[in-house]
Amino acid sequence: MTRKTQHNTQIQCNKSTTSQSFPFSLSLSNSDKASQTHILSQTALPPPPLVLPFPPISTSTPPFLHSSFSLKIPHRRRTTITTQSKKKKYPKPKKKMELRLLTATTSTSTSTSSNNTSSSADVAAPPEDPTRNKETTASASAAAAAAAANAKYRRMSPAKLPISRSTCLTIPPGLSPTSFLESPVLLSNMKAEPSPTTGSFMKTHMMHGPIGSTNPVTTVFSNTNIFNERNSSCFEFKPHASSNMVPADLNQQRSEQSVQAQGQCQPQAFASSPSVKKEMAVSSNELSLASPGHMVTSGAIVPVEVDTDEPNQRGTSNTGVQASQFDHKGSGPSVIAERPSDDGYNWRKYGQKLVKGSEFPRSYYKCTHPNCEVKKLFERSHDGQITEIIYKGTHDHPKPQPSRRYTAGAIMAVQEERSDKALSLNGRDERSGMFGQTSHTVEPNSTPDRSPVAVNDDSLDGGSMPNRIHDEADDDDPFSKRRKMDIGGVDVTSVVKPIREPRVVVQTLSEVDILDDGYRWRKYGQKVVRGNPNPRSEENDNVSLDLGVGINSAVENRSNEHRQTHHSDIRGSQTHASSSHYNVVQATPVMTYFGVLNTGMSQYGSRGNPSESLNIGIPPLNHSSYPFPQNMGKILTGP
DNA sequence: AGCCTTTGACCAGCG
């Protein structure tokens, strides 16, 4: 925690709107151990309307695989994101990578003097702010000291937290802490260093290596290159238009202000984008989760991750709303009474304990995905607000299908939107690279780049379930009883169901197959199942594994065709399709689309020319934990 | 029926 730093970078953002400016700065310190990074940030202005979607900062060495990711949220005052190594299996704490966010709401930092007309957020401190200049030129030792200080503060009572005035980072009221983990900045650019919670914390790093980003947004958070990327002229929060992090406020005013707020940077016409507006409508039923007040006036694009599943499942539908109410009385933001699943993954609580030094009991969660060792620790205050979140490990799987998150209207809106996007993306998909490795070049005055990356599942999260890689189709089948929910009298299940089409079928060639998974499988039945015109066998008694996902829209289907290739790949690899005898049958010619996962990366790696993708070698990204590496590369895509 | 939470007990690391 207190090691010497080699890099110290101050990132600041001054967002000006018609009503308010948003000083924002980060202090990035990269430890000499190359595995530890501190991001120290504090807000200087009350109220703190600025969202900081905050991916972890990559360091040169990749202990990311086993890194943990902690987001500590001091009660109504502070947020700390910490990545740390696991005690035993993982590298020693000295190797740990740490990312912290400190939010303070009472500071009257000189950041208040941030230029209202400045919309740039240079990695380097804007010259107009002496304080930031000073911070920018702060020595590495100072950053290290700050990091050490934060390490100490981590265990301090929020009330005891000294409020730094050096940097500005604010978690907006009503913003879920995991919104940081779902960083739009991160997601918007696949070059950004993914968050552990996005399941690709290290994968991008492994697969793409250090990637110099051309995107100013990405530059800030992508990786170590951020320290070299000082050419960025504009720091722009780039809310993923399709993320489940829906804008907190969806009204037109907000949109307009957001547009205005973008000012000269305007790299992301997020709010003004028609598609985005549609997505805004997605959350129309969840506006109660949006933070009112200065989130609207802020002009900052403040996505709020909403999750309606658990409330409906557990009959605590009001908790989220209640908890999302930011502290009107105080000057600082409150934190949402978040649930473990708010980050999009499914978690199972396996323990709870009151740890020493913590005011609140700590809950232990495990990712429910098979073979996923990711754990999540929650510390929750008595009123349900999370005070600390600690992630351990990284997901080696995509997020489960989040269809339950959306209301009927939301789903329809998303489908509609996606249909539009599909039309506009068809051409782009084909030429911009199969793996979503588009540069995400900012296109001012245009619809947010809905490149294949942006259209990835996580982009829309719940709304984009057709695009999801259904490795957990069973677990997260939207039609399963647990997924059924009734929101406003509308059975979401019934709404979601149509998106099961079209289907992708994996077939085996023999009645008894010895698959590469080492098990011997015998066909024991055949049946025409509801919704599937095909019996579980064909002429040759193939065993079909329905991989179908999709939506009704023809356009969407077309769009999904791209993804289903991926789906079939993934699912095939993760189910029984690993066998060389499996054949992924697709109803229509498919332009291979290697969907990019939510983290904006090609989770399953580059595959070269899609037209040559009959045999797909899928390099396991996580050699240590990827569940089916042995199955890779044996899936055939049918004609 | 399956999944989840709860909760006391157990285990292992550390000083």
Added chain:
DNA sequence: TCGCTGGTCAAAGGC
């Protein structure tokens, strides 16, 4: 070696 502590297990019960 012992006690403390954090983390995990697993039975029981609920949804």
